[in-house]
Amino acid sequence: MKILNIPQVFSTKVRWPLIGGIGLACLAALANFGLLFLSGWLLAGAAVAGLGGVAAQRAFNMVLPATGVRFFATLRIVARYAERLITHDAALRIISQIRAKFYAHIAPLAPAALNTQRSGDLLSRFVADTDRVGQYYTDTIVPYIRALVCGCVFIAIFALFSKAVAFSVGLSFIVCGLFVPYVTGVVSDKILLRATMLQNKLQADLTDTINCLGEYLSLGAAQRQQEHLAHSQTQITTLQCYLAATQSAAKAITGLCATATSLVVLYYATQGLLTHTLSLPQVPMLVLGCLAAFDVLAPLPAARQSLGAARLAMKRLESACTTPICSAPHTATNTPNAPYTLKLHDISFKYQEEKEWVFNHATLSIQSGERVALVGPSGSGKSSLINLLFGFYPYQNGQASFGGADLHTMRAETLAGYIAVAGQDFHLFSGTVRDNLLLANAQATEQEIWNALETVQLADFIKEIPHGLDTFVGNEGLCLSGGQAKRLSIAQALLRKTPWLILDEPTEGLDAQTEQALLENLMRARPDATFVCLTHRPAVLPFMTRVLQIKDGMFSPLQEEQA
Incomplete structure (x- = not known):
């Protein structure tokens, strides 16, 4: 080139x-x-x-x-x-x-x-x-x-x-x-x-x-x-x-x-x-x-x-x-259609530099409106699902579709209009609270911003600090605590107003009371949304309609005695 x-x-x-x-x-x-x-x-x-x-x-x-x-x-x-x-x-x-x-x-x-x-x-x-x-x-x-x-x-x-x-x-x-x-x-x-x-x-x-x-x-x-x-x-x-x-x-x-x-x-x-x-x-x-x-x-x-x-x-x-592109090739720019159902069939996936399979002939189906928790030990593949879904890394075998459209035919930018992610490795930009929230939705009104902050249990904190929404969060959110920064990233996902929300360890770093209030508010704020929670915390599971564990590269229902 x-x-x-x-x-x-x-x-x-x-x-x-x-x-x-x-x-x-x-x-x-x-x-x-x-x-x-x-x-x-x-x-x-x-x-x-x-x-x-x-x-x-x-x-x-x-x-x-x-x-x-x-x-x-x-x-x-x-x-x-x-x-x-x-x-x-x-x-x-x-x-x-x-x-x-x-x-x-x-x-x-x-x-x-x-x-x-x-x-x-x-x-x-x-x-x-x-x-x-x-x-x-x-x-x-x-x-x-x-x-x-x-x-x-x-x-x-x-x-x-x-x-x-x-x-x-x-x-x-x-x-x-x-x-x-x-x-x-x-x-x-x-x-x-x-x-x-x-x-x-x-x-x-x-x-x-x-x-x-x-x-x-x-x-x-x-x-x-x-x-x-x-x-x-x-x-x-x-x-x-x-x-x-x-x-x-x-x-x-x-x-x-x-x-x-x-x-x-x-x-x-x-x-x-x-x-x-x-x-x-x-x-x-x-x-x-x-x-x-x-x-x-x-x-x-x-x-x-x-x-x-x-x-x-x-x-x-x-x-x-000239670095080879590792993500899946996009042969077209299709868009998903309602109902937005995720289907993975016989998926095999591993990172190029690793020999072990992250997913080994795995099958998964998540219907629109479901609340699904994916649990498993660290390194089992919970976060890898996000990489696979957005095409950041290609899967080696199997078929994957979202909303009836093959994932290979959708760009990450297109998929982002339907799926909001609050990842574990989120990034807050050096700017104000308002700047970071408007980055998720530039047309968000003042009331919508405060509603999102109320949902993630940050509204009272923001109101108490001198500059409110115009408070500088620092590089990568260093002026906030870990739990506050995490909740701000969840507020960003809420402002996207997408039909799907994927939350990676959403309650990490929170005390039990705040964790409970946050989960209740999330379910109340988006009753029709599809929630996929990647977590290892037991407090999240009662709010889910289905709990799956990732083990040996496969998705399987979590037994009640294991939960």
Whole structure:
């Protein structure tokens, strides 16, 4: 999968800004060249006229070249400003396209194919790598095309005055435009690879450290982790210094070549003056023009490094996008029909990395409106049913349907409109109570929000705190207790107003009184809904119409003596 296909990008809506940016960059470089080129002739011509007496001074027309100097100076400013605006706008548009494309490819991979990815590393790919690839246009394409186009124009202009001067400048352009960037790339690519790997690892480590800071502190490992992060940053800084030194050396070599070429141009221009093929004002004109011409070569070493960084970023993005999809393939986008009955027949399912079957030729039928409890020890497959139902992981054998439609033909987004899940590993976003509840149902009214909070026994608590619904819950709900956060996730499920509710350990972390009140309120609030409770707590079972146990990969009725 190609994240950035240059011909394809130039065929999109960004095409004209891209081409316009390159054109303006070339125009600004040509204006800069014309400014120094004409200034050299003007100053030398004015000096010669001044030494030539009154007649020469009157014959010298300063207005026309001075106007040309002002024109080129103004053109350079305007062209550079417009070029910055257009190229950066185009780059940002490209970055937005890349990020949208990258997200579209990795979204179907979640969660099965991404469970081995570190969250910080994935975030680094989404932000830093897409940024590097998007800047490939401004940092690499524009400098190289500008150098090529303007270099040809400069050499052609020099050839009008002296073939030897044009040959000298052309030879220096080949050395500084091809050889120096090539050597820079050879030297810096390995350093850049090492620096990029360390930088990505550091970002992933920092994300893990922040998320698990409490564990590091409680285990007494915070200082050790801090030293590890500091050591990694030192390594990255050292490598970045090497890259900067390489780039500085390349710029210095380019500067030396510019100086040496200017001396050669001065020599040939002097010879032309002696042979009367060049006038005296043309000598400084050619020398200053030579110095101005090298301005388009100065960014090329940095452009070569940016090319290497973009290549590495593209490889990382493409490697993430080419990860095999573990979820079941969706051959169509069917929707279930009432009554919403779940049927699993002869289902065999296991996670790819595990050898043991989670479900082994299991059969299950849950009718619409039923209240079913699924019990079993940890690891028996209670939560795996959710993964199977939403197609997060494919089942290997058997048939599964919901509302008469095959699960293989329904997307998770479609199924989410009929089944709300309050999982055991729920996630509360960093925001207010209101924000998290509206995330489940953006059209929920104030009264509906309070009704949901009343059902989950949180209304009194929310009313007592100073900011009420606008209370900040913290990252992953850290400002709430475990039981409060769990009940808030159940309130989210209630606000979805789906015909099915799957509650994974809904009363975990609650005292007996709150547990009893919560279950009574849930059944009263949604009397017609289908409830599937995945639990190991006995207090839930009396509220269910049927209790099934998961044992040896099979669903079977729980005997009364076992309950």
